[in-house]
Amino acid sequence: MSGFIAGGQVTSESVPGTHINSHPFWPSIDLDKLRETLRIDSSVTAARLETAVVAAIISINRDLAKWRVARQAEGFNALADVPDDDHLTNVERVHLYVRAVECAAGAEVCERYRGYDTAASGGKNADESAPTIDDYRRDQRWAVRDFLGSSRTTVELL
Numbered sequence: 001m002s003g004f005i006a007g008g009q010v011t012s013e014s015v016p017g018t019h020i021n022s023h024p025f026w027p028s029i030d031l032d033k034l035r036e037t038l039r040i041d042s043s044v045t046a047a048r049l050e051t052a053v054v055a056a057i058i059s060i061n062r063d064l065a066k067w068r069v070a071r072q073a074e075g076f077n078a079l080a081d082v083p084d085d086d087h088l089t090n091v092e093r094v095h096l097y098v099r100a101v102e103c104a105a106g107a108e109v110c111e112r113y114r115g116y117d118t119a120a121s122g123g124k125n126a127d128e129s130a131p132t133i134d135d136y137r138r139d140q141r142w143a144v145r146d147f148l149g150s151s152r153t154t155v156e157l158l
Helices: 031-037 046-063 065-073 090-113 120-148
Strands: none
Touching: 031 046, 031 090, 046 065, 046 090, 046 120, 090 120
16 A cells, blocks of 8 residues: 555645755745745655755845845845835835745745646646746746846837
8 A cells, every 4th residue: 555645735743844945144044934834745755845946046046136135235134134215115125035935935835746647638738727837937037037127128229
């Protein structure tokens, strides 16, 4: 008898809580909370989720590198230490950082699992998940732009 349950839910007993840490300035990412927030079931293994989150962290940390370096030059050792300003509170900054990472990881998970089932139903499911991937990418960009205080819209005159 197999203990494998296709599409089963991940429980705290089956996968211990894990945090992914990157640069000490940034908050750690709680994989259990991310899995719950994005409603990622056990069909995505812990190793695959971790890989997606690490890739997301690398991307978001690169997007915010200049901002981080400037804050560290001001003497702040962690994002949570950066004081409120007219633009954001430090709680909002932490939330936007985590949201950007979650959305980037969510998009990667969706992209990787699009072609998992190559049957007709798999193709239909891939088509249905495409807007979700785009939504995750959009939300990732918006979180980074909101974090930096940039406009969400870029307009060029032709």
